[in-house]
Amino acid sequence: MDNVISFGGREFFSFGSRDYCLMVLLLLFSRGMDILSTWVATPNLVLEGNPLAKKMGWRWGIMVSVGIAFGMAFWLSTTIAVSTMSVLVAARNFQSAWLMRSMGEDHYREWHVTRIQETRATLYLFCLAGNTLLTAAVGAAIILFSRTIIPFSIGMGVVGYAIAVAFYTMLAVWRLRRAAVHREKRQQGASAILMNGGSLKAPLADSCACETGDYPGK
Secondary structure, three states: OOOEEEEOOEEEEOOOOHHHHHHHHHHHHHHHHHHHHHHHHOOOOOOOOOHHHHHHHHHHHHHHHHHHHHHHOOOHHHHHHHHHHHHHHHHHHHHHHHHHHHHOHHHHHHHHHHHHHOOOHHHHHHHHHHHHHHHHHHHHHHHHHOOOHHHHHHHHHHHHHHHHHHHHHHHHHHHHHHHHHHHHHHHHHHHHHHHOOOOOOHHHHHHOOOOOOOOOOO
């Protein structure tokens, strides 16, 4: 590879070199697929499982992705790992994007949340562990038997993807459970007021509406 500079025992591409530009294109493609698959699945970001990405919105999300492409393209290993993660996330999104779009974001979220609430927590967590741990095992095997930097970085990307899916899914489920507890407490408080002969004023009635929580694991 051309224009490779050694820095602190590591090698990275010089800015503007051919390989640097190739890494930028690879990151733009992989991050672009992630963004495109998200847009197909949830154009209003209702089903976005990453709270930070949901808060940033499309404009800032695209700008950050472009910044990541130009900032990480100096390192081959980082580029390969991030690109692997992004492509796997995009593939996961595309798998159910057609269903999310056809049902509508709000309707799909309500349907999915209902399915989770009707499922035993142990069964749901067991299936989540099977999904993420088996995926991470594939990545770990690639790392273990790799002899060059490219397959090693791909393995790191696979493991990182599995960790991200587990983390954001667990975060969404935790928020869902917390929202359900808050709703139950509010309903109990409202029932107690009615039993004591009180009346529900508008602010209290409005506060009884429960947030549905973020969609677990888009």
